[in-house]
Amino acid sequence: MAAVEVxxxxxxxxxxxxxxxxxxxxxxxxxxxxMSVDGTAVSAxxxxxxxxxxxLDVTRSGLRGRCSCPHDVRFCKHCVAVALxxxxxxxxxxxxxxxxxxxxxxxxxxxxxxxxDPEWLVDQxxxxxxxxxVLRARLDxxxxxxxxxxxxxxxxxERLEFAIDVPDHVSLGAADQYFHHVGRALDExxxxxxxxxxxxxxxxxxxxxxxxxxxxxxxxxxxxxxDAIARAEGIRLAARRR
Numbered sequence: 001m002a003a004v005e006v007x008x009x010x011x012x013x014x015x016x017x018x019x020x021x022x023x024x025x026x027x028x029x030x031x032x033x034x035m036s037v038d039g040t041a042v043s044a045x046x047x048x049x050x051x052x053x054x055x056l057d058v059t060r061s062g063l064r065g066r067c068s069c070p071h072d073v074r075f076c077k078h079c080v081a082v083a084l085x086x087x088x089x090x091x092x093x094x095x096x097x098x099x100x101x102x103x104x105x106x107x108x109x110x111x112x113x114x115x116x117d118p119e120w121l122v123d124q125x126x127x128x129x130x131x132x133x134v135l136r137a138r139l140d141x142x143x144x145x146x147x148x149x150x151x152x153x154x155x156x157x158e159r160l161e162f163a164i165d166v167p168d169h170v171s172l173g174a175a176d177q178y179f180h181h182v183g184r185a186l187d188e189x190x191x192x193x194x195x196x197x198x199x200x201x202x203x204x205x206x207x208x209x210x211x212x213x214x215x216x217x218x219x220x221x222x223x224x225x226x227d228a229i230a231r232a233e234g235i236r237l238a239a240r241r242r
Contacts, residue, residue: 014079014080015074019073023083027081031046042055044082052068052078054079054081056083065079066079067079070178072174134151134192147197153200156192160186160189163182163184166215167218170220170221186231186235189204190235193239193242196242201235202236202240205232206236
């Protein structure tokens with residue numbers, strides 16, 4: 001598989017000039033915190049007046065960035081700051097990354113797992129559970145935990161706050177990006193219903209609706225907040241019906 005080059009020129013080309021210069025200043029001022037690199041994925045928090053989460057991925061088509069900020073640009077200043085911090089951590093200069101290949105077919109994966117030592121499987125499952133709140137809760141329930149208490153909702157609760165409770169005014173031009181992040185946070189809550197953690201889903205959906213009501217006067221966009229509140233209420237009702 002062809003390698004994808006990532007360097008400062010690539011980052012500059014992804015951002016508009018203003019975003020690049022501001023991101024460069026953020027990086028130089030040390031605003032990139034808690035950076036984590038996992039193969040071809042980079043995640044970090046950029047702290048300034050407000051804190052925003054950033055994820056960068058090296059794909060077959062190049063470097064892509066996602067940020068929780070409301071700015072409606074392809075590659076914002078926060079993405080620039082994290083990209084520059086990543087390059088510096090890699091001892092600066094041009095970097096080459098290889099996008100990950102696709103997953104194995106399920107039949108082949110099952111065959112591989114059946115040949116593994118049980119202790120190795122336990123180690124892998126425990127490690128995966130540390131990174132997946134739903135998986136951890138499912139394992140706890142299988143081990144005898146109360147399903148209504150097994151899921152720790154602190155992570156999704158923080159992500160709802162981060163997506164919804166934006167202290168700045170969200171303009172009409174930035175509203176689509178804002179509601180995109182809100183929708184992703186609500187998607188996570190909705191998945192809890194399908195996973196069987198209905199009590200946590202109902203509580204989180206109710207909390208999301210409260211956050212949205214509080215944020216309504218700071219967000220432009222006809223019906224956007226009302227639609228998000230309606231979706232949160234729909235998730236809550238679906239959880240209660242289970």
